[in-house]
Structures are given as structure tokens and as C-alpha cells.
Amino acid sequence: MTAQPLDMDTVSALVAAAVAAPSLHNAQPWRFRFVRADADLRLYADLERSLPRTDPDGRGLHLGCGAALFNLRVAAAAAGLGPVLRLLPDPGHTDLLAEVDLRGSAPPDETLIPLHPAISRRHSSRLPFRDEEIPTALMERLCDAAHVEGAQLLFPGAWHVRSILELVQDAEGREALDPGVRGETAQWARTEPPPPEGAPQGVPVEAFGPVPRVTTVPVRDFAAGRTMPGRAWASFEENPHIALLGTACDRPADWLRAGQALERVLLQATTDGLVASVTSQPLEWPELRWAARDPLSAMAHVQMVVRLGYGPEGHASPRRPVAELLDIL
Structure with a gap:
């Protein structure tokens, strides 16, 4: 027909x-x-x-x-x-x-x-969030959103959160020593303002967010060591709410399902009044990615680190x- x-x-x-x-x-x-x-x-x-x-x-x-x-x-x-x-x-x-x-x-x-x-309305917010608890019912709703799409969302305990923050810092250091990775970041995240006709891709300088006063923050620094005169400094939340999104297997079909689950979680979070940012930085190095998983969880492969909370919405890219x-x- x-x-x-x-x-x-x-x-x-x-x-x-x-x-x-x-x-x-x-x-x-x-x-x-x-x-x-x-x-x-x-x-x-x-x-x-x-x-x-x-x-x-x-x-x-x-x-x-x-x-x-x-x-x-x-x-x-x-x-x-x-x-x-x-x-x-x-x-x-x-x-x-x-x-x-x-x-x-x-x-x-x-x-x-x-x-x-x-x-x-959904934008990545690389701005400081408030030190405010997320209700348990809301976290459960986000976990359900991931589950519907065939993935798992896990809110790790305090020790695991600290471990993830250290892995982010480790990944920052590795990126700083790898000119190929640094060059790729600079290609897509430029520190100068866009031309008058605009740039329809990449991360604009307005979306970088401020420089954290401490190094253990789960936010990628797109400046990647490049100087940005006038860029503000800020204190971020002391106890960030981190969630790990992952899958049981690690094949292209699983990655596509994980991407759908990630967006369902982000849209649900936006609907419920939360803001979020994501980072794959510690997952881009195989040995760090393995260390990011919770050994007590059934989640075999972490696909994304999600930071959630209450605060200002991010700048649109x-x-x-x-x-x-x-x-x-």
C-alpha cells in the first residue's frame, strides 16, 4: 500500500x-x-x-x-x-x-x-547549582525514565561521588597533556566571540560557565587551558548531585538506547524544575571509564555522568x- x-x-x-x-x-x-x-x-x-x-x-x-x-x-x-x-x-x-x-x-x-x-528549554548548565537536596520521588522518576528506555540511572553514594570527581580531575590532567585532544576541543569550543553571521555548531564562549574555585567539579572546562581575559570565577556546590547512566552491554545499539535514555532523563528533569549538565570526560579514557562504575551495581558500562540540581538555566548553544x-x- x-x-x-x-x-x-x-x-x-x-x-x-x-x-x-x-x-x-x-x-x-x-x-x-x-x-x-x-x-x-x-x-x-x-x-x-x-x-x-x-x-x-x-x-x-x-x-x-x-x-x-x-x-x-x-x-x-x-x-x-x-x-x-x-x-x-x-x-x-x-x-x-x-x-x-x-x-x-x-x-x-x-x-x-x-x-x-x-x-x-533544556540546555546544559555549567553554572553553579544550589546546595539543595533533590526529593527522593523525583530521583526515582528519573531512574524510571532511564529504565523505560532500556538503561539504568544510578545515584551513587558519597564515597563514589568523590571518586567520580577525582576521575574528572584526572581526565582534565590527561587532556591537558594530549595535544590532539586539546586541539579537538579548541576546534569545537572557541574562546573568541562568534563572527557576525554566527557559528551554528560547537560550544559558544557564553556557555563555558565560570572558572570553578576548586578543581573537583563535574563540569568540563572547554577553555582547555586557554586564557580568557575577564572570565569570572565562582564557587560551585560543595556536594554535587551526580548520577551515572549506563547499560548492561556496550555495543552501538546500546549506545543509541543510552542516548535515548539520557535525553528522556534530561527532559524529565527539565519538566520537574531541575537543571543539568553532562560530562563524558572521565569516560573518554578506558581505564578511567572502568573505574567510574559501581562494583556493587548491575550497571556494567557507564555511558554518561550527569550533574543535576537547582540553579540557573544554561546558555543555549x-x-x-x-x-x-x-x-x-
Whole structure:
């Protein structure tokens, strides 16, 4: 049966919501293709936007694309669609990460619709949070959000939090000694203001946040040792709320699921009045990533370190226009 044509404004809106997702260094490593005849929206990895020194196995790229996929699912539900999703549908084309059949006959997933307003509000906040406890019920809701997507969210105990903070500091030191990694960070996070026409990718200088007065802060310093005259200093929370998001296995399909789980957690947190930032810095070094896991937990592979709390919303990072990354056939 031939699919009924889908309005192109709807398709563009779905992609615009998808690309609001976070990605490593805001590289936005995705592109989309819509096949009119099948109402099939395909998500591809944009390998030209990979980070070979920081993310050599593409794990971070898959996480970002998974987050974009979840935003697309939320926007589809809000538009009254019940799409059918297939991850990694063609083993012969590993850059094809997902196919989304927008003709899906299932009803819209109503659990996703309340998250839709949070897509445009969610920003990474690298600003200080208040030393304020997060209610247990809210933490449980975030854990449930990860579980629904096939991942696990764990709030580690005090000793483990301190260990994670030390691993972040260790990763900072390793990055400082690796010119390849430093150069990649400098490529995507520039310390000078953007040109008048703007820069539609990367981390803008306004989103770096202040310099922490102490070194054990779970926030990546995108300045990477470069001088920034006039950059403010600030005291961050003494007892940050850290969560680890992870999976039982560690294959590309697991990374895509983890990315969807991460974005579901972040949108739920935004909906519930929390702000967040994420860092994969201690997970970019194999020996540190192994040390980040909780030996008493069933979580075998940590995929992301999430910092949550109450405080100011972060500065929005730019996004490429939909016309640049959506092909229509």
C-alpha cells in the first residue's frame, strides 16, 4: 500500500526538535533523509562531525544521535503520530543508525507528550547549582525514565561521588597533556566571540560557565587551558548531585538506547524544575571509564555522568538550520 503523503512542515518540525538534542562538543553529528513514498525518516551519522581523538570508537556520536532520536519520538507523539522505530536496520551501512516509519499505526505514546515543551528549554548548565537536596520521588522518576528506555540511572553514594570527581580531575590532567585532544576541543569550543553571521555548531564562549574555585567539579572546562581575559570565577556546590547512566552491554545499539535514555532523563528533569549538565570526560579514557562504575551495581558500562540540581538555566548553544541536514526524496 502506498503511504499517504506527510506534510513537509511536519517533517521539518520533527527534525528541528530532534537536533535540539545535546551532542559531544555540540558537534551535531547527524543528518536526516525523508523518503516521501514510504513516509520513512532516516537518521544517519555524519562522520565528518566525529571526534576521532576524543571519541575514537564513536560511542559519544551514537549517544548524541540517540538523544536526537528520542526528541524526534517526543515531537512525533505531540504531533499525533505513532511511528515505528528500527535501530541499525542495515548492517551493510553502519552510518544508517535508525529508520522511523512515520506511518506507524500505533497510537501516539502519551507518556512522551508532556516532555515536548522541555525540548526547547533544556540546555546544559555549567553554572553553579544550589546546595539543595533533590526529593527522593523525583530521583526515582528519573531512574524510571532511564529504565523505560532500556538503561539504568544510578545515584551513587558519597564515597563514589568523590571518586567520580577525582576521575574528572584526572581526565582534565590527561587532556591537558594530549595535544590532539586539546586541539579537538579548541576546534569545537572557541574562546573568541562568534563572527557576525554566527557559528551554528560547537560550544559558544557564553556557555563555558565560570572558572570553578576548586578543581573537583563535574563540569568540563572547554577553555582547555586557554586564557580568557575577564572570565569570572565562582564557587560551585560543595556536594554535587551526580548520577551515572549506563547499560548492561556496550555495543552501538546500546549506545543509541543510552542516548535515548539520557535525553528522556534530561527532559524529565527539565519538566520537574531541575537543571543539568553532562560530562563524558572521565569516560573518554578506558581505564578511567572502568573505574567510574559501581562494583556493587548491575550497571556494567557507564555511558554518561550527569550533574543535576537547582540553579540557573544554561546558555543555549547554536544549532544548524534544518535545511542543511535534511534531504527529501
